[in-house]
Amino acid sequence: MVKEFLAPAKINLCLHVLGKRPDGYHDVAMLMQRISLYDRVRIALVAEGGVRVNCSGLALAPGEENIAARAARRILELSGVSTGVEIHIDKQIPVAAGLGGGSSDAATVLVGLNEMLGAGLDPVTLVAEGAKLGADVPFFVNGRTAWATGIGECLQSVDGLPPAWYVLINPGVAVSTAWVYQNLRLTSQGVVAKLPKFPRTVGELAGFLANDLERVTIAGFPIVEEVKARVLDLGARGALMSGSGPTVFGVFDSRDAAESALSQLRQMAGWRVFLAHPLED
Numbered sequence: 001m002v003k004e005f006l007a008p009a010k011i012n013l014c015l016h017v018l019g020k021r022p023d024g025y026h027d028v029a030m031l032m033q034r035i036s037l038y039d040r041v042r043i044a045l046v047a048e049g050g051v052r053v054n055c056s057g058l059a060l061a062p063g064e065e066n067i068a069a070r071a072a073r074r075i076l077e078l079s080g081v082s083t084g085v086e087i088h089i090d091k092q093i094p095v096a097a098g099l100g101g102g103s104s105d106a107a108t109v110l111v112g113l114n115e116m117l118g119a120g121l122d123p124v125t126l127v128a129e130g131a132k133l134g135a136d137v138p139f140f141v142n143g144r145t146a147w148a149t150g151i152g153e154c155l156q157s158v159d160g161l162p163p164a165w166y167v168l169i170n171p172g173v174a175v176s177t178a179w180v181y182q183n184l185r186l187t188s189q190g191v192v193a194k195l196p197k198f199p200r201t202v203g204e205l206a207g208f209l210a211n212d213l214e215r216v217t218i219a220g221f222p223i224v225e226e227v228k229a230r231v232l233d234l235g236a237r238g239a240l241m242s243g244s245g246p247t248v249f250g251v252f253d254s255r256d257a258a259e260s261a262l263s264q265l266r267q268m269a270g271w272r273v274f275l276a277h278p279l280e281d
């Protein structure tokens, strides 16, 4: 059996870091949305045992393993099914970019392989297994716009965000998430005691954007600030770095306005640019 799935990218419309935990991770409060930029993940069940992953456009460090392979092995273990699994990932989402590409690939394999094997693992189990693979994986397993707390694994669905258009700009540097969290100097412990009032218009969304990691990444990669300024000059209502960066998204209220900025940004050597919209829940 062979099946193909789309694994979407995410953006963080806000990301507040609330404090450091004893295990070294950080408690966060984030508004997360899936967007229309995808990796393609093809999963095949094959006779030859073991898990093999082939992933175009991704060079892993020696000894490092594709997160999708770890997800597949976990589903095989939990299901008790003995079959071989071959995964091919056509990587379109920039890597180490703040767009959650690896996490989305892993979530797609957790959910997809569970379905293909008829393993019957319930959504709560899949979210919990996702959290063991990475802090962003539960969000993708859940597959809905969410207010995410804890390290990102406590998810509450959020409805009614405005139908914005996004221009994503990746300036072509890779940023390690671990490095960004390590360099974050928490000046005060934040508290987000209750759900915020979520934006209902593109104007409100532009005012809502905030990311505590942005200043850390900008200190190491000043290009991020340049990208933000450029997309704002080109008419974005607001702009923010996603996740730990370096990708920046500009918020536009029409497709035409976004496409006009996109055509200008395409001229910038070394920058990868994408037009995207939020995915429906």
Ligand SMILES: C[C@](O)(CO)[C@H](O)COP(=O)(O)OP(=O)(O)OC[C@H]1O[C@@H](n2ccc(N)nc2=O)[C@H](O)[C@@H]1O
Residues within 6 Å of the ligand: 012, 015, 024, 025, 026, 027, 028, 030, 098, 100, 103, 133, 134, 135, 136, 137, 150, 151, 152, 177, 178, 181, 182, 243, 244
């Ligand atoms: C920046 C975000 O992408 C925003 O959505 C996430 O907070 C990070 O999610 P992720 O890449 O799935 O994170 P992981 O692969 O679990 O962790 C990478 C590294 O980031 C740090 N990390 C991550 C998440 C979190 N809430 N606190 C942390 O301190 C840890 O040092 C960890 O070693």
Ligand SMILES: Nc1ncnc2c1ncn2[C@@H]1O[C@H](COP(=O)(O)OP(=O)(O)OP(=O)(O)O)[C@@H](O)[C@H]1O
Residues within 6 Å of the ligand: 055, 058, 060, 061, 064, 065, 066, 067, 068, 089, 094, 095, 096, 097, 098, 099, 100, 101, 102, 103, 105, 106, 136, 175, 177, 243, 244, 245
């Ligand atoms: N399938 C995969 N896709 C991308 N990266 C992977 C994958 N498997 C392992 N990795 C490793 O994970 C690192 C982070 O990749 P990823 O693209 O998910 O980062 P990111 O978009 O910054 O994630 P996040 O937004 O969750 O912080 C890569 O540099 C790579 O070493």
